[in-house]
Amino acid sequence: MTQQADLARPAPPEMVIDALSAPFWAAARERRLELQRCQDCGLFIHLPRPVCRRCGSFRLAFEPVSGRGSVYSYTETRRVFHPFFADRVPYLLASIELAEQADLRILSNLVGIAEPDVRFGMAVEVTFEDLSPDLTIPVFVPAGSLA
Amino acid sequence: MRGGRRVAIVGVGYSDAGRRTGLSERHHAAQAARAALADAGLESADIDGLTTWGGNPIDFAHMLGFSPLRWHLDVGISPAFISPAIHAAHAVASGQADTVVAMRVILQQPSRANLWAGGTGMAFDAQFQHPFGDLMPAQWAGLLTNRYLHESDATEEDFANFAVTQRGYAAKNPEALMREPMTVEDYLAAPYISKPLRLLDCDYPCDSGAAVIFTTEERARDLRQKPVFVEATGLSANHDMTFELLPDMVRTSPVHCLQQLWSHTDLTAADLDCAQLYDGFSVITLQWLEALGVCEPGQAGPFVSSGGTSLTGALPTNTDGGACNVGRRHGANFCIEATRQLRGGQSGERQVADAEVALWANAVGPFSGAMLLTGA
Numbered sequence: 001m002t003q004q005a006d007l008a009r010p011a012p013p014e015m016v017i018d019a020l021s022a023p024f025w026a027a028a029r030e031r032r033l034e035l036q037r038c039q040d041c042g043l044f045i046h047l048p049r050p051v052c053r054r055c056g057s058f059r060l061a062f063e064p065v066s067g068r069g070s071v072y073s074y075t076e077t078r079r080v081f082h083p084f085f086a087d088r089v090p091y092l093l094a095s096i097e098l099a100e101q102a103d104l105r106i107l108s109n110l111v112g113i114a115e116p117d118v119r120f121g122m123a124v125e126v127t128f129e130d131l132s133p134d135l136t137i138p139v140f141v142p143a144g145s146l147a
Numbered sequence: 148m149r150g151g152r153r154v155a156i157v158g159v160g161y162s163d164a165g166r167r168t169g170l171s172e173r174h175h176a177a178q179a180a181r182a183a184l185a186d187a188g189l190e191s192a193d194i195d196g197l198t199t200w201g202g203n204p205i206d207f208a209h210m211l212g213f214s215p216l217r218w219h220l221d222v223g224i225s226p227a228f229i230s231p232a233i234h235a236a237h238a239v240a241s242g243q244a245d246t247v248v249a250m251r252v253i254l255q256q257p258s259r260a261n262l263w264a265g266g267t268g269m270a271f272d273a274q275f276q277h278p279f280g281d282l283m284p285a286q287w288a289g290l291l292t293n294r295y296l297h298e299s300d301a302t303e304e305d306f307a308n309f310a311v312t313q314r315g316y317a318a319k320n321p322e323a324l325m326r327e328p329m330t331v332e333d334y335l336a337a338p339y340i341s342k343p344l345r346l347l348d349c350d351y352p353c354d355s356g357a358a359v360i361f362t363t364e365e366r367a368r369d370l371r372q373k374p375v376f377v378e379a380t381g382l383s384a385n386h387d388m389t390f391e392l393l394p395d396m397v398r399t400s401p402v403h404c405l406q407q408l409w410s411h412t413d414l415t416a417a418d419l420d421c422a423q424l425y426d427g428f429s430v431i432t433l434q435w436l437e438a439l440g441v442c443e444p445g446q447a448g449p450f451v452s453s454g455g456t457s458l459t460g461a462l463p464t465n466t467d468g469g470a471c472n473v474g475r476r477h478g479a480n481f482c483i484e485a486t487r488q489l490r491g492g493q494s495g496e497r498q499v500a501d502a503e504v505a506l507w508a509n510a511v512g513p514f515s516g517a518m519l520l521t522g523a
């Protein structure tokens with residue numbers, strides 16, 4: 001892809017990344033899924049927060065997770081809500097239940113599968129997609145399809 | 148409400164709501180408040196408390212000549228109009244104020260960021276939504292609707308029947324913005340926004356101001372309208388605003404909210420003559436019907452399709468046509484419709500005969516609220 005084509009493409013939606021969330025995005029740039037975890041009680045916390053809701057600890061750090069999970073729910077977006085996604089519609093959003101902890105959910109995209117083939121509870125695993133030179137996001141594919 | 152002065156709703160009012168009216172937030176607020184005062188037969192000088200979501204209560208009070216206020220509250224992100232309404236009722240019950248106006252002013256806006264402007268954490272949390280193309284409430288509603296379809300006995304046809312039933316009520320409501328007859332086929336022909344959520348599962352964005360006046364039982368007896376009493380209230384919050392990450396998308400905060408509400412009254416769901424249950428998206432009303440126990444878990448779809456929510460059904464529901472048709476009054480329409488039903492004779496062709504007990508409820512998922520009203 002030429003540099004000119006990159007410039008023609010609309011930029012992804014603006015994001016507010018601060019010190020609390022920067023490790024998540026830095027890890028994604030290196031194709032790792034890392035989530036915040038309480039260093040005192042072990043609870044994974046997503047979205048990132050300054051305090052652990054279970055034990056009140058402020059000792060929180062990002063740790064790698066397996067990237068394996070299952071589809072809790074999904075929806076196929078049929079409308080263009082931002083120009084960046086104009087050539088992606090329709091696309092799949094999913095709430096993924098991660099393997100590490102009951103009720104640990106992440107919102108992401110399901111890729112490499114068509115909407116009629118998605119099943120509730122189906123096993124998925126993380127992969128990564130570069131949205132721009134500066135932004136890589138974790139997305140999910142059916143388990144085993146990365147081999 | 149137990150513990151405090153008995154509280155009544157004595158005035159309700161809307162602004163000239165519509166699509167892109169060109170009127171400001173203050174203009175809609177002023178129209179709604181003046182309409183509610185006129186409905187009640189109250190003067191500006193009678194008002195000593197004001198709360199609103201949308202605009203600022205101090206600003207509105209001065210504009211409307213309510214000064215000085217004894218009580219005011221600027222309500223931010225919360226379960227729609229139920230939040231200012233509940234706070235207003237409790238301010239009167241506790242004696243912090245005698246006569247309080249509760250308002251919801253909302254302009255037609257396209258984005259969640261605008262709808263929920265002011266939430267300090269929302270901009271931060273958006274970084275885990277926007278890059279994935281998760282930009283609008285209709286998308287979390289798609290997730291909730293799909294999980295609901297998966298776990299319940301509901302079908303797309305049940306959702307169609309829900310929309311058709313509501314439109315049938317709207318046809319009997321001169322204030323509804325959407326009144327054209329609708330069929331099941333019309334619903335199924337409408338495009339998906341975020342499959343399985345269709346266009347006609349969504350409330351209808353508009354510019355709107357709404358106001359409801361709460362006062363003491365004693366004061367209410369002298370006023371123009373038959374008082375409608377606040378019997379009990381319930382609030383619940385159990386998650387942040389990220390609907391997409393709710394651990395359970397089917398049994399959400401309305402369950403806990405109603406436990407709170409019923410613990411404050413001897414009445415039960417069996418006493419309800421009508422219900423006004425938030426329909427920002429269709430699935431929300433279905434969740435409330437199940438939380439109320441008017442049907443078995445997972446049976447709200449068949450309940451609707453069998454006529455359960457119609458005027459002759461077991462629980463006439465959203466009798467003004469709901470926000471899908473009345474327009475996005477963000478919950479205030481349900482308070483106003485419940486009040487009119489209980490006054491008797493003010494709901495025209497959609498009047499529930501001899502209505503004495505009504506429940507209205509707002510929001511779903513991470514937060515919700517409900518208020519039980521009685522006509523005597």
Ligand SMILES: [Zn+2]
Nearest residue numbers: 038041052055
């Ligand atoms: Zn902890």
